Amino acid sequence: MADNSGNDKPFVLASRPDDEKGIPYYGVDILKKHVNVVWYEDFLKDKAKYSELIQGVILWVMAPRVDAALLDALPNVKVISNVGAGVNFLDLDLLSSRGLKVCNTPRILNETTADMGMTLLLASARRLLEGDQMVRDPNIKWQINFCGRQVSGATLGIVGMGGIGYAVAQRAHAFRMNIFYHNRTRRPQAEEEAVGAQYCASLEELLPQCDFVIIMTPLTAETKGMFGKKQFDLMKPSSTIINIARGGIINTAALLEALQNKTIAAAALDVTDPEPLPDDHPLLKLQNVTFTPHLGSATVQTRSNMMSLAVQNLLDALSGKPLVNQVI
Numbered sequence: 413m414a415d416n417s418g419n420d421k422p423f424v425l426a427s428r429p430d431d432e433k434g435i436p437y438y439g440v441d442i443l444k445k446h447v448n449v450v451w452y453e454d455f456l457k458d459k460a461k462y463s464e465l466i467q468g469v470i471l472w473v474m475a476p477r478v479d480a481a482l483l484d485a486l487p488n489v490k491v492i493s494n495v496g497a498g499v500n501f502l503d504l505d506l507l508s509s510r511g512l513k514v515c516n517t518p519r520i521l522n523e524t525t526a527d528m529g530m531t532l533l534l535a536s537a538r539r540l541l542e543g544d545q546m547v548r549d550p551n552i553k554w555q556i557n558f559c560g561r562q563v564s565g566a567t568l569g570i571v572g573m574g575g576i577g578y579a580v581a582q583r584a585h586a587f588r589m590n591i592f593y594h595n596r597t598r599r600p601q602a603e604e605e606a607v608g609a610q611y612c613a614s615l616e617e618l619l620p621q622c623d624f625v626i627i628m629t630p631l632t633a634e635t636k637g638m639f640g641k642k643q644f645d646l647m648k649p650s651s652t653i654i655n656i657a658r659g660g661i662i663n664t665a666a667l668l669e670a671l672q673n674k675t676i677a678a679a680a681l682d683v684t685d686p687e688p689l690p691d692d693h694p695l696l697k698l699q700n701v702t703f704t705p706h707l708g709s710a711t712v713q714t715r716s717n718m719m720s721l722a723v724q725n726l727l728d729a730l731s732g733k734p735l736v737n738q739v740i
């Protein structure tokens with residue numbers, strides 16, 4: 413492509429590294445090797461300079477926000493390339509009505525995200541953060557009889573048996589957990605001896621049996637608010653809910669009530685609705701909730717791989733090559 417930069421790399425819009433959701437330094441290096449980066453803030457300051465040049469947008473942790481106003485200002489944009497698997501935050505109808513391609517980076521984050529799912533499960537079960545606080549804080553009495561909940565041999569329910577769900581099941585199997593799963597379609601591979609998960613056709617069947625329930629399903633119109641009062645009422649009072657998918661799958665008010673009323677024992681949340689939670693949100697006051705700030709795929713190795721794949725997707729889309737990771 414001819415441009416005024418003295419090279420043939422396409423111009424691509426992205427979020428600046430010092431933004432809250434900006435690209436980290438290792439991502440910037442990968443990006444700059446292959447494209448001319450226009451930082452979103454620079455674009456906002458001088459739209460006339462960049463509008464016509466920009467052919468693609470790289471989305472890092474859902475930023476920058478792609479809406480009709482942005483697309484109106486980018487007449488030559490052809491592809492939106494997401495560094496991540498879930499694209500629930502994009503208006504796919506709008507993007508397809510404008511003839512744009514959307515790509516994502518599924519699969520390469522499965523193992524890392526499953527590691528995080530198990531990390532949250534273990535941390536919540538064994539009260540890791542409360543124990544850490546107890547050791548550090550001179551105002552909290554050090555006590556050796558500070559018990560958590562048993563993981564080995566306990567029963568895990570996996571809601572959403574895609575690639576990440578399967579990787580969680582493999583890890584849970586190594587912990588000798590009994591595994592149940594619920595998925596729109598049955599996954600025979602998960603039921604084989606190597607993992608030994610048992611299928612439940614409904615949440616009604618799955619939830620009452622489980623000590624831990626981990627949510628791994630994408631956020632769609634069908635899964636939005638999938639966990640509300642009715643589902644928490646079906647869970648054991650000693651059970652823990654873990655969400656490493658999207659905050660909106662759980663009704664936040666119902667979760668708060670379930671935790672406050674001891675309908676369930678604990679929660680471990682990598683994602684919330686809203687995200688982040690406002691500083692004064694009552695969930696933040698509860699000791700039996702373990703939080704992480706949407707870190708499912710957050711290792712430098714995996715996030716670098718995701719960035720490389722997203723850039724490759726973008727370049728393929730611009731050069732008209734067949735797309736492996738095309739959402740629309």
Ligand SMILES: O=CC(=O)O
Pocket residue numbers: 495496497498499521708709
């Ligand atoms: O949340 C992260 C992703 O969708 O990849």
